[in-house]
Amino acid sequence: MSEALTQGSGAGVRDETQRSPASVVTERRVVRWLLIAVALTFLALFLVLPLLTVFAQALAKGWGAYLAAFSEPDARAAIRLTLLVAAIAVPFNLVFGVAASWAIAKFEFRGKNLLVTLIDLPFSVSPVVSGLIYVLVFGSRGLFGPFLVEHDIQIIFAVPGIVLATIFVTFPFVARQLIPLMQEQGTAEEEAALTLGASGWHAFWTVTLPNIRWGLLYSVLLCNARAMGEFGAVSVVSGHIRGLTNTLPLHVEILYNEYNFVAAFAVASLLAGLALVTLAVKSVLEWRYADDIAAGARRH
Amino acid sequence: MVEPVNPRLRFRQRSVIPGFGLTLGYTLTCLGLVVLLPLATLVVKASGLGFSGIWDVATDPRVASALRVSFGVSLLAALTASVFGGIVAWVLTRYDFPGRKLADAVVDLPFALPTAVAGIALASLYAPNGLVGAQLAKIGIEAAYTPAGIFIAMVFIGLPFAVRTVQPLIAEIDKEVEEASAILGASRITTLLRVVLPPLIPAVLTGFALAFARGVGEYGSIIFIAGNLPYVSEIAPLLIVIKLSEFDYAGASAIAVIMLGISFVTLLAINLIQAWSRRRFGYV
Numbered sequence: 360m361s362e363a364l365t366q367g368s369g370a371g372v373r374d375e376t377q378r379s380p381a382s383v384v385t386e387r388r389v390v391r392w393l394l395i396a397v398a399l400t401f402l403a404l405f406l407v408l409p410l411l412t413v414f415a416q417a418l419a420k421g422w423g424a425y426l427a428a429f430s431e432p433d434a435r436a437a438i439r440l441t442l443l444v445a446a447i448a449v450p451f452n453l454v455f456g457v458a459a460s461w462a463i464a465k466f467e468f469r470g471k472n473l474l475v476t477l478i479d480l481p482f483s484v485s486p487v488v489s490g491l492i493y494v495l496v497f498g499s500r501g502l503f504g505p506f507l508v509e510h511d512i513q514i515i516f517a518v519p520g521i522v523l524a525t526i527f528v529t530f531p532f533v534a535r536q537l538i539p540l541m542q543e544q545g546t547a548e549e550e551a552a553l554t555l556g557a558s559g560w561h562a563f564w565t566v567t568l569p570n571i572r573w574g575l576l577y578s579v580l581l582c583n584a585r586a587m588g589e590f591g592a593v594s595v596v597s598g599h600i601r602g603l604t605n606t607l608p609l610h611v612e613i614l615y616n617e618y619n620f621v622a623a624f625a626v627a628s629l630l631a632g633l634a635l636v637t638l639a640v641k642s643v644l645e646w647r648y649a650d651d652i653a654a655g656a657r658r659h
Numbered sequence: 660m661v662e663p664v665n666p667r668l669r670f671r672q673r674s675v676i677p678g679f680g681l682t683l684g685y686t687l688t689c690l691g692l693v694v695l696l697p698l699a700t701l702v703v704k705a706s707g708l709g710f711s712g713i714w715d716v717a718t719d720p721r722v723a724s725a726l727r728v729s730f731g732v733s734l735l736a737a738l739t740a741s742v743f744g745g746i747v748a749w750v751l752t753r754y755d756f757p758g759r760k761l762a763d764a765v766v767d768l769p770f771a772l773p774t775a776v777a778g779i780a781l782a783s784l785y786a787p788n789g790l791v792g793a794q795l796a797k798i799g800i801e802a803a804y805t806p807a808g809i810f811i812a813m814v815f816i817g818l819p820f821a822v823r824t825v826q827p828l829i830a831e832i833d834k835e836v837e838e839a840s841a842i843l844g845a846s847r848i849t850t851l852l853r854v855v856l857p858p859l860i861p862a863v864l865t866g867f868a869l870a871f872a873r874g875v876g877e878y879g880s881i882i883f884i885a886g887n888l889p890y891v892s893e894i895a896p897l898l899i900v901i902k903l904s905e906f907d908y909a910g911a912s913a914i915a916v917i918m919l920g921i922s923f924v925t926l927l928a929i930n931l932i933q934a935w936s937r938r939r940f941g942y943v
Contacts, residue, residue, distance in 0.1 A: 383841035384834045386851075391754055398750040399762060401743045405815050406768045408791065409780035416783060455689045462682035468671035474686070480694055483922050485876025486774075487896040488915045491903065492697035495704050500908060502700050527693055549676055559677035581770070588773025590879035595900060608775040608879070615779050615883065624783075627776040634771035641771075642764040 413631045416624035428614075428625035436602040437610035437626070440518070444593075444606060445586040448525040452582055456533025457575070461567075463534075464541030465549070475538065481530045489527050490595025493520055516598030521606065524592040529582045536578035537571055539654035544570055573651040577644050584637040588630055705916035708909055716913035721889055722898060726917065729895040732806055733874030736813030737821075741867040743814075744821025745859075751822075752829040766823070769816045774879025781812055782883040804886030809894060812880040817870030824866035828859055861936030868929045872922045 385391065418425055428434060459478060463471060481489065496502045497514035507514060514520045548570070552562040568575075590608040597604045605613065607630055614623035644652055671679065705713060716722055750756075751763050769777065785792040785802040795802050802808055832855060840850040878896040885892045895914055902911035 383847075384837040385753065386847055394746055395750050395754055395756050398743070398747040402747065402762055402765055404791065405811070405818060406765050409777060409784055409815070410768060410772070412780045412784045412790070413776060416780075455686065458682040459686040459689075461678060462686050465676045466671055466674055466679050466683075468679075468683075474690075477690060477694065478686075480698070483872060483876075483926055484698075485878065485896050485915075485918055485922075487878045487899050488701070488876070488918065491899060491911055491915050492701045494903060495700045495908065495912065496697050498908075500906070523693070527697070530693060546674070546676055553675055553677075563678075584771045588771075588776070590773060590775040590778075591877075591896065594879075595903060608773050611775050611779065620783070623779060627773075627779060630773045630776045634768065634773065634776075637771045638764055638767055641767065642760070646760075 410631060410635075413624055413627050416620060417628040419624075420621050424621045425625045425628075428622035429629075431622070433602050433605065434610060434622075434626060437605045437607045438629075440521070440605065441587050441607040443518070444522050444525050445583055447522050448529055448586045449579060449583050451526055452529050452533050453575075453579055455530070456537055456578065459534040460537035460541050461563075463538050464544075465546050478534050479531050481527050482535075486528060486589065486591025487595055489592035490524050493523050493527070493596050497523075515596050516600070517604060520596035521593050521604060524596045525586050525589050528589050528592050529586050532582035532585065533575070533578040536574055536581075536653070540571055540574045540652070541567070543654035570651075573644060573648040574653065577641065577652045580637055580640055580644075584634060587633060701912055701915055701919075704908065704912040708913055712909070713913045713916060716910055717917055721893070722895075722910075722914060724890045725893045725895045725898045726914075728806060728809065728891075728893065729875050729918075730921070732809045733813055733817075733871050736810050736874050737817050737867050737871035739810075740814050740817035740821040740870045741863055744818055744866060744870075745825055745863060747818075748822045748826040748829055752826055766819055769819050774816070774877070775883075777815060777880040778812065778883035781815060781880065782808070785811055785884060803884050804888075804892065806885075806892050808884035808886065809881050809892060812884050813870075813874035813877060816877050816880055817874050820869040820873060821863075821866040824869065825859060825862045828862045832858075858940050861932050861940070864932050865929050868925050868932070872925045875918060875922065 386394070417428075429438075463475060494501060494515055497507060497520060498504055499508055499515070501515075514523070548566050549562045552566045553559070557565070587606075588608055589606075590612070593606055594609055594612070597606070597609055599605060599609060599613065601613070607626060611623050611627045611630070614620075614626060708716070717726065747762075747766065751759060751766070782803055783789050785795070785808060787793065787796050787801070787803065789803070792802050800807070802811060836854055837850055840854045841847070845853070876896060878894070878900075881894055882897055885894060885897075887893050887897060895918055899911045899914050902908075902914065
């Protein structure tokens with residue numbers, strides 16, 4: 360005990376990073392470095408190395424082979440489809456998220472907690488199950504199957520199914536971020552705008568939207584990353600038709616299973632790049648606008 | 660504003676803010692069409708089998724083995740993620756070292772990296788000829804294409820949950836309590852175990868449950884590294900995909916409902932932990 364105390368205060372004098380009053384509330388120097396080493400090794404083994412592997416494997420046979428992966432028509436079709444799916448799914452969830460958080464955060468009504476729980480539901484559903492439920496609704500043997508077959512409408516194993524499954528898995532992203540943020544901001548500013556004669560829309564565009572813009576951007580960013588990267592749900596509803604219903608992640612799978620590793624990792628590096636950009640912007644937003652993104656100092 | 664007799668009896672309280680009907684209506688329509696209708700279809704489809712039908716599917720040797728692998732390995736992975744996630748959260752919050760902010764940003768990688776990309780990267784890294792796999796092979800550990808591979812992928816995707824639920828609470832710890840503990844003569848390890856750790860336990864359990872639930876349902880990052888050998892390294896979500904490709908919709912639905920049921924229980928457990936924590940410590 361006394362040893363820990365003296366050791367602690369000694370470290371406080373030597374170590375510039377520790378302010379001296381904090382000396383009894385930290386571990387011995389050797390323990391600290393040991394824990395830092397454990398944490399960093401763990402992060403390196405499980406997170407950093409896989410990321411580096413993607414780029415190393417993609418460039419294993421040089422830039423020529425790397426770039427060749429993108430000149431393939433199937434790869435281009437996959438890129439186009441992924442962009443299309445995100446271009447539909449993200450705005451849909453953006454509008455839904457803003458509407459839902461307006462209703463939930465600005466008003467008091469019964470059943471609110473249940474509503475929030477239901478909106479969160481897709482987060483706790485396995486991606487594969489998320490795809491399965493749409494097969495059960497729109498598949499040829501599904502709920503609307505006979506109707507769809509009769510009218511020659513294809514949803515499953517076609518682009519609409521991929522869009523629907525993507526909307527489902529990214530459904531809670533915007534709403535879950537905005538609800539606590541808008542709840543914390545309250546209704547006083549909107550009430551002031553309305554009292555001064557603004558219309559409801561005017562109050563929303565000039566008062567609410569500027570207040571939530573960073574939180575909105577943050578959630579749209581994460582929503583987009585998931586929409587472009589979704590694999591399990593999309594894989595179930597896509598049917599894997601080359602050039603037609605293969606998104607980028609599915610194209611990665613096909614190339615990998617064909618032992619075309621350079622091309623697989625090249626396409627994967629595109630998605631990894633997207634993830635890195637997402638993380639970078641996300642971190643900048645968190646450092647700069649922490650209070651404008653989430654309610655309270657942090658989540659929870 | 661004239662208040663009605665008893666505002667509690669009203670569906671919603673009065674407000675001057677417009678747009679309630681429009682936004683709630685839109686919200687409920689979207690929720691109903693996108694989330695509730697498809698999930699209800701699944702439940703109806705599975706209930707068509709009846710309880711005994713679902714039980715028959717669950718006790719089919721291949722299904723039972725897949726469920727055992729999914730839940731068993733996920734439990735182990737969530738436990739590992741919680742222990743190391745706790746250390747990572749502590750180190751990132753309490754210590755100052757070069758690259759701390761970078762390490763903090765890296766923790767969210769599994770949230771941002773598409774699962775298929777993570778899957779092929781982990782598979783090539785931990786394969787017998789991979790960078791880490793070759794080292795493990797030297798000491799006789801086969802990582803890829805065994806349940807150990809599933810474990811690695813599940814730790815990968817569960818880690819951010821374990822770190823991010825505990826981290827804000829560590830940041831909020833009142834250091835005066837630790838000082839008091841030290842001044843009253845407790846050693847550092849005693850202070851950590853008896854003063855610092857107890858209030859963190861609900862958050863650790865929540866992170867554990869989230870990592871566990873995510874691991875059970877995970878597909879993309881696992882199938883490349885798992886080897887997918889029936890009865891050995893086949894996970895439940897993969898079996899759903901296989902049943903679907905055989906047009907066995909009922910079988911697929913039954914497995915899905917079993918998985919949903921277990922994740923529902925997990926979520927319920929999280930809520931109970933949080934309710935208990937609110938009573939015991941005054942926060943979630």
